[in-house]
Amino acid sequence: MTFWRKFLNMDRRIMWGAMFLIVAAVLLRPIGLPMQIGSTTEKFYDFVEDIPRGSIVWVEAGFGAGNLPEVGPQIRTFLIQAYRRDLRLIMSSTGVEGSQLGQEMFEDIKSQFFPDLEYGVDFLNVGYRPGTMIYARALADDVMSATGGVDIFGRSLADFPLASEVPRLHGDYVAVLAHFVGHDPPPDEWFAAVGQPGNIPIISGTPQMAVPQFIPFLEAGIIKANIPGMRGAAEYESLVGVLGSATAGQDVTSSMVLFITILVIMANVGYILTRKDTSS
Amino acid sequence: MLVADQPVLGIFARDLFPAFVLAAAVAVAVFFMIQRARSGASIPLIRRLPGIEALEEAIGRSTEMGKPVHYIPGLGDIRDPMTIASFAVLSFVSRLTASYDVRLICTNRNPVVYAIAEEVIRQSYLEAGRPDSFNPDDVRFMSDAQFAYCANVVGMLVRERPAAQILYGNFWAESMIIIEQGALIGSIQIGATAQVHQMPWFVACCDYALLGDEMYAASAYLSKEPVMTGTVVGQDIGKYICFVLILLGVIMSTVVGSNDHFLTRWLQ
Amino acid sequence: MTQWQIIVAGLVTLGLYTYLWKDNPIYRTIEHAFVGFYTAYAVAMVYHNQVKPAVLNDLIRDGEAIVLIPLILGAMIYLRYLPQLSWVSRYPMSFWLGYGAGFVISYQIQPLIQQIRASFIPINSVNSFLIVVGILTTLMYFFFTWTVKDPVTHYGSKIGRYFIIVALGATFGNTVIFRVGLLMGRMQFLLFDLLRIGN
Numbered sequence: 001m002t003f004w005r006k007f008l009n010m011d012r013r014i015m016w017g018a019m020f021l022i023v024a025a026v027l028l029r030p031i032g033l034p035m036q037i038g039s040t041t042e043k044f045y046d047f048v049e050d051i052p053r054g055s056i057v058w059v060e061a062g063f064g065a066g067n068l069p070e071v072g073p074q075i076r077t078f079l080i081q082a083y084r085r086d087l088r089l090i091m092s093s094t095g096v097e098g099s100q101l102g103q104e105m106f107e108d109i110k111s112q113f114f115p116d117l118e119y120g121v122d123f124l125n126v127g128y129r130p131g132t133m134i135y136a137r138a139l140a141d142d143v144m145s146a147t148g149g150v151d152i153f154g155r156s157l158a159d160f161p162l163a164s165e166v167p168r169l170h171g172d173y174v175a176v177l178a179h180f181v182g183h184d185p186p187p188d189e190w191f192a193a194v195g196q197p198g199n200i201p202i203i204s205g206t207p208q209m210a211v212p213q214f215i216p217f218l219e220a221g222i223i224k225a226n227i228p229g230m231r232g233a234a235e236y237e238s239l240v241g242v243l244g245s246a247t248a249g250q251d252v253t254s255s256m257v258l259f260i261t262i263l264v265i266m267a268n269v270g271y272i273l274t275r276k277d278t279s280s
Numbered sequence: 281m282l283v284a285d286q287p288v289l290g291i292f293a294r295d296l297f298p299a300f301v302l303a304a305a306v307a308v309a310v311f312f313m314i315q316r317a318r319s320g321a322s323i324p325l326i327r328r329l330p331g332i333e334a335l336e337e338a339i340g341r342s343t344e345m346g347k348p349v350h351y352i353p354g355l356g357d358i359r360d361p362m363t364i365a366s367f368a369v370l371s372f373v374s375r376l377t378a379s380y381d382v383r384l385i386c387t388n389r390n391p392v393v394y395a396i397a398e399e400v401i402r403q404s405y406l407e408a409g410r411p412d413s414f415n416p417d418d419v420r421f422m423s424d425a426q427f428a429y430c431a432n433v434v435g436m437l438v439r440e441r442p443a444a445q446i447l448y449g450n451f452w453a454e455s456m457i458i459i460e461q462g463a464l465i466g467s468i469q470i471g472a473t474a475q476v477h478q479m480p481w482f483v484a485c486c487d488y489a490l491l492g493d494e495m496y497a498a499s500a501y502l503s504k505e506p507v508m509t510g511t512v513v514g515q516d517i518g519k520y521i522c523f524v525l526i527l528l529g530v531i532m533s534t535v536v537g538s539n540d541h542f543l544t545r546w547l548q
Numbered sequence: 549m550t551q552w553q554i555i556v557a558g559l560v561t562l563g564l565y566t567y568l569w570k571d572n573p574i575y576r577t578i579e580h581a582f583v584g585f586y587t588a589y590a591v592a593m594v595y596h597n598q599v600k601p602a603v604l605n606d607l608i609r610d611g612e613a614i615v616l617i618p619l620i621l622g623a624m625i626y627l628r629y630l631p632q633l634s635w636v637s638r639y640p641m642s643f644w645l646g647y648g649a650g651f652v653i654s655y656q657i658q659p660l661i662q663q664i665r666a667s668f669i670p671i672n673s674v675n676s677f678l679i680v681v682g683i684l685t686t687l688m689y690f691f692f693t694w695t696v697k698d699p700v701t702h703y704g705s706k707i708g709r710y711f712i713i714v715a716l717g718a719t720f721g722n723t724v725i726f727r728v729g730l731l732m733g734r735m736q737f738l739l740f741d742l743l744r745i746g747n
Contacts, residue, residue, distance in 0.1 A: 296658060298661050299657040299658045299660075299661050302657060302660070302661065303653065303657050324693035324694075325693065326692045326693060327692050327693070327694075357648075358644045358645065358647070358648040359647065359648040359651045359652060360648070360652075361649075361652050361656075363648070364645070364648060364649060364652075392625075392641075392644050395625055395628065395637070395641060396641050396644070396645065398628075399628075399637075399638065399641060422583065423582075423583045423586055423587055424586070424587070424590045425582075425583075425586040425590070427582075428582045428583045428586045428587075429583075431564070431578075431579040431582055431583070432579060432580075432583050434567075434579075435571070435575070435576060435579050438571045453723075453726065453727075453730075456723070456727075476715075476719060477719050477722065477723055478723075479716055479719065480716045480717070480719050480720035480723060481720075481723070483716055484720070491712070492690060493690040493692075494690070494692075497692045512692055512693070513692075513693050516691055516692055516693045516694075519687060519690065519691060520691070522660075522664060522687065523684065523687050523688075525664055526664060526667045526668070526683060526684065526687075527684065529664070529665070529667065529668030530667070530668055530669060530670075530671065530680050532668070533668045533669060533670040533671075534670045534671045534672070536670070537670055537672075538670060539665075539668045539669065539670065541668075543668065544665055544668055547661055547664065547665040548665070
């Protein structure tokens with residue numbers, strides 16, 4: 001039983017070291033495990049494909065730096081798919097970091113893929129506003145009033161043609177609400193504040209952690225489609241045909257899940273064996 | 281179909297009628313139960329909640345060890361029902377820490393929650409007859425950013441080494457890091473949240489965990505006040521209504537062979 | 549990001565990871581700097597995106613006097629730092645609490661109705677049977693006043709407890725994958741952007 005006791009009392013720094021090594025090794029030497037496209041991601045892709053060309057999509061980028069590895073590739077790939085379909089996007093954020101991160105992503109994909117995109121015509125960022133759902137509700141009434149009439153850079157929204165096409169967040173002006181939020185505010189609140197009264201379908205991208213919370217919303221039709229976590233982001237990248245950081249991370253996720261599963265099984269076996277040992 | 285934009289009499293949105301009925305039924309049930317409890321009539325008892333009973337034990341342990349108690353009212357904002365439920369428990373905890381004369385550290389992520397938490401604790405110390413023991417510096421606003429808050433709390437745990445840690449409210453990804461650190465410094469930990477994706481960590485790493493609705497019932501269980509108890513009993517009636525609705529809906533769907541029937545259409 | 553920005557970000561990440569060995573001055577310095585920087589950033593964002601447009605555009609330019617109400621309410625909170633006037637700060641706090649409770653009621657019930665409707669599943673397979681049993685027994689577990697020890701409620705809530713445990717296990721797995729994603733994101737940055745190895 002000495003081995004199991006030593007294993008259970010192992011210095012956790014050894015485990016962390018092993019994790020770092022596995023992640024680094026698999027990132028540098030990818031295994032190339034096969035990936036199947038899940039139905040939920042495919043539904044998201046198809047939903048965006050079905051949005052009429054030229055429509056305006058409202059993007060809520062309420063995520064933070066902590067969600068960037070998962071939600072970042074989702075929103076980046078979404079921007080690419082949306083601009084391939086000539087959609088026009090207005091971005092808002094109920095999280096402090098999301099507006100700046102979203103702006104950087106737009107600049108990034110503009111320089112890489114779509115140099116002709118024009119700020120104010122194809123994309124508009126109204127920036128961060130506090131108040132979460134009360135702000136969302138205000139957007140449903142009057143975008144100008146809710147945002148104070150300025151964009152993320154403090155410039156007047158009246159100067160941008162895209163802003164004049166959306167006087168309020170309503171299905172008459174906006175085709176879809178794309179919800180990329182770490183976890184809060186959840187889509188059911190957007191649904192109640194904006195989606196249902198404004199008749200706007202909601203689609204979302206979430207970190208893996210929030211997937212169990214989002215599945216009931218998907219089943220209930222509160223959200224129409226969802227990209228689940230890093231795996232969903234990798235599937236989405238594959239569907240759109242832009243391989244990015246999520247695809248590169250698939251091998252890492254699989255290797256780490258295997259490693260952690262082995263640890264969990266060994267810890268449970270060790271616990272049972274040493275417990276018997278102690279009681280005898 | 282009429283939509284929310286065309287309300288009847290200017291105030292009733294027809295497609296929100298089922299929601300109105302459900303809300304009204306629960307409101308009536310809560311009102312009725314509160315009235316019964318106030319008049320001394322019998323109302324159903326609330327079942328045991330071991331996590332709540334452990335609060336006193338955790339604070340007692342801190343007193344014996346001469347170390348502080350750390351309380352987090354969650355990371356949610358003031359519109360969050362978990363945060364609102366947390367204030368009742370914070371009031372109970374701070375009354376106990378005041379009467380045991382043990383230090384209470386309350387860390388906050390939301391500035392408005394921070395202001396209210398400070399008022400709650402100040403009031404409890406006043407009620408316990410120890411207003412001088414209240415130290416405003418122990419109610420701290422750490423940071424509005426999730427992981428900046430988390431880094432700051434972890435640092436505080438290492439430096440202050442509280443003997444008991446109570447996490448009561450809405451938590452996100454930072455909860456595991458905080459609970460892990462609490463376990464490393466040997467704190468007794470009580471966790472309560474209705475945030476589905478954080479519950480596993482609370483169950484796995486805390487000494488006691490209150491899940492989902494249990495955290496809302498706890499404040500009534502603690503206070504035994506008629507208003508609180510009547511509210512929980514009234515809410516239970518709301519759950520019975522949902523239970524019966526779901527059961528009826530499933531039976532009708534099974535008989536019809538699809539979910540296209542009267543009840544689904546009514547709830548549309 | 550410029551090369552210098554990448555170096556600073558990389559050093560900060562590595563500095564935070566030193567905590568995994570043990571608490572040390574490098575971690576503490578970064579922890580406090582992070583809190584300070586973020587607070588300054590949040591204040592600047594709120595000022596430029598909310599306060600400035602509300603005061604300059606709405607109040608001064610457009611003369612919307614109604615903006616004065618939230619401004620005064622907000623300013624009242626700061627009176628808590630003046631012992632003689634701290635009672636005034638309770639009014640905006642009462643407003644916040646009332647708003648919070650009212651908001652939840654008005655925006656939570658409709659999604660609940662949607663979810664009740666989505667639970668009307670015809671039982672025609674093992675999966676649908678399990679879903680229905682899971683929903684009903686889990687609801688039973690959260691009945692706090694049902695103390696009568698009849699077999700239906702007693703065993704119902706017990707079965708519900710097992711469904712909750714299974715759901716928590718699934719959630720645990722999802723959360724582990726999320727953490728792996730966080731670690732991987734930082735490792736990609738350290739290896740590919742900072743050290744420029746591989747990729």
